[in-house]
Amino acid sequence: MLSRVANNLIWLDRYMERGNGILSLLKVNFYANQDSPELFSWSPIIKNYTRADNTFYTEDAIECIDFMVFNINNPNSILNIVTKARENARSVQEHISKELWLCINSYYLFLTKKDLREKLKEEDPLVFLDNLLDFHLKFYGNIEITLERGPAYFFMTIGKYLERVLQISDFTAMKLIEIAKTSDSLEQSFYWKNLLLSIGGYQLYLKKHKSSFKEDHIITMIFQDTLFPRSVYYCINKLNRHVNLLIETGELEKNNIEFLLGKLESTIKYTTIDSINDQGLDNFIKGIKEDIKNISFSINTVYFSNVN
């Protein structure tokens, strides 16, 4: 496969995954903010997704959602993300299914409809966000049922899980900062619960551990659970598998990326909760992010720029 095409496929899925994460985060924060606005303010979310020189901050929910969805100066606004996803999809149309292209295109057209921005002010914000999230569900479903399990699928999957690991790490790091600010254990448990909700693991947690919020259980679930599709371990495992599938199908040459991934996978799998606590969760996350950045960087340099 053309290097440019592979790169565009990775980014297509990365952007869509990022969009899904941002919308989920907005939705969960909107709920939480209704109960305790002082705990769940909007600024950390804006800060995490904007450039360092951003000056726009708001504690008005609708203003924040508007900024995060529509503002074209915000590089991670849903509108910008979907526009880029669409540009990527457009340039690889012969590698994805027509259904998938139609799906992304309809999302873009929906977002650029004239009256949509006005609707945010009139409609229930959760309904509004759900309408956008529906496009992501369609996107996932389309991949599942229309895309052949070949190189295009493998590259997209790599994009998806790269982005997802980074998001889980970011979400957790964001909450850790908030948690560190308080010594009230009830408040802390609010934050942990909120984190689970943001990454969609709340129900699973209840099923496993009932309604008792123990930090160790939560960390284990988010970082090491083998079945939870939004655990860091699960994502790294998928990354590893799909890189190997690409090597098996002759799309990628064997090199140190699979080694790096394999190493990261075992590190996460075999690190005990005690040793995570010893080094500090924030350091543990930093380590994972560093590794993922290196892996992502290697994929870029090895396969996409130095092909001569």
Next chain:
Amino acid sequence: MNNKHLFSSYDLLPNTWDEMYSIDSDIRSQYDIINEYLRSTSPEILFKKEELSKQLFMNQGVTFTVYNNNEGIEKIFPFDIVPRILTAFEWEKIDKGIKQRIKALNLFIKDIYHDQFIINDGIIPAELIYSCPNFLRQMKGVKVPHDIYVHIAGVDLIRNNDGEFYVLEDNLRTPSGVSYMLENREISKRIFPGVLSKNQIRPVANYPNLLYNKLKELSDQNDPNIVLLTPGIYNSAYYEHTTLARLMGIELVEGSDLVVKDHFVFMKTTNGLKRVDVIYRRVDDEFLDPLEFNASSTLGVAGIMAAYRKGNVNIVNAPGTGIADDKAIYIYVPDMIKYYLEEDPILKNIETYQLGKPDEYDHVAKHIKDMVIKKTDGSGGYGMLMGHEASDEEIKDYLENVRKNPDNFIAQPILRLSTAPCCIDGKLSPRCIDLRPFALSGKDGIDITPGGLTRVALKKGSLVVNSSQGGGSKDTWVIQ
């Protein structure tokens, strides 16, 4: 239900051929099928169908982007739902005429880049060839597979008020619009369910397969690697490039995806370099190879021409075909047909005056109100003077400009483009149209997909059908 309103105000243009109505205002028989349908359809339903067609184009991304204040606005090329219909008899003549023309033009290009018999025999003056900007010295003596230079042509035809088809332009470089031919038909199937099959309208869907086979036969490899080279996503025909690549199942590449090594062309893949055998390029000659043409071009590939001359890669259409669709050369096409094929031209040329010739210049200047003047190397409807619309001032300025370099200009009488019914504000109105059929040449001959792209000047009374200047398009039906 009888939709009288729709037909209530169809004012034929004077002295103009109408595709649907004869001079006696009878409906031509080929339009019976659509007439029946339109008359029995209420205006509301028709309006819905129009809306549906717009929606379909939008949803499929058959659009181009206009950038305004950093915001991209998606636009569709306007589509008129009422098809243009040709009889089998009319089509047969077009089909034969274009085939004859393309055959002669191919022979001409080969001759020009090799023996130049046509110059030596005094049919075409040498200065004309060498002064033409689209003549490529780099192509002299280059042998191309099966002696075919023009694999894809989109010949523009118009129907004059005598009912005859005339050739307006040959378009032998990188003609576009074929995706609209395909897409318009898909839309017609949705808007007029059952009508096409019931009336045995000739299908067009075969075009990508035909094209693929023509590209494939250019390589001696068993399973050649064929790619489509696009200038990239900001090109206004990008949609077409992605569509053709998808429909043929070939890779869509940009210049930066390709590299030349040891006179072979490779594409950069995740698993190293992979050889490329055939390139269907939608990049103009000028930008194809920065080593030989425009040095600042980033759209092409350095060294590709050298690889081509060595026969290690095929480029479609061949570089240098622009010599044959230059407006100054156009005048000689009927002579070429006689010279190479010993046949009379089936399709007529439009009477054309060369402004470099003093007597012809005088004639044009005298009848300027009935003339259109064009630059010989212009396209897209730009840089023209329409004598009947221009002010005296404009004419004076334009002619002054012409006199600086009269060889670069030609003039033609203002044409009466035929009109066809278009659905405008819920009523049928006549609008000027042309026709661009797409011809594919290969070692076993020339195939022309029945129909082609009918372009429409949607502005009332306008003769300019170019999409960049308010033109739209229609589906084109050829009856079995």
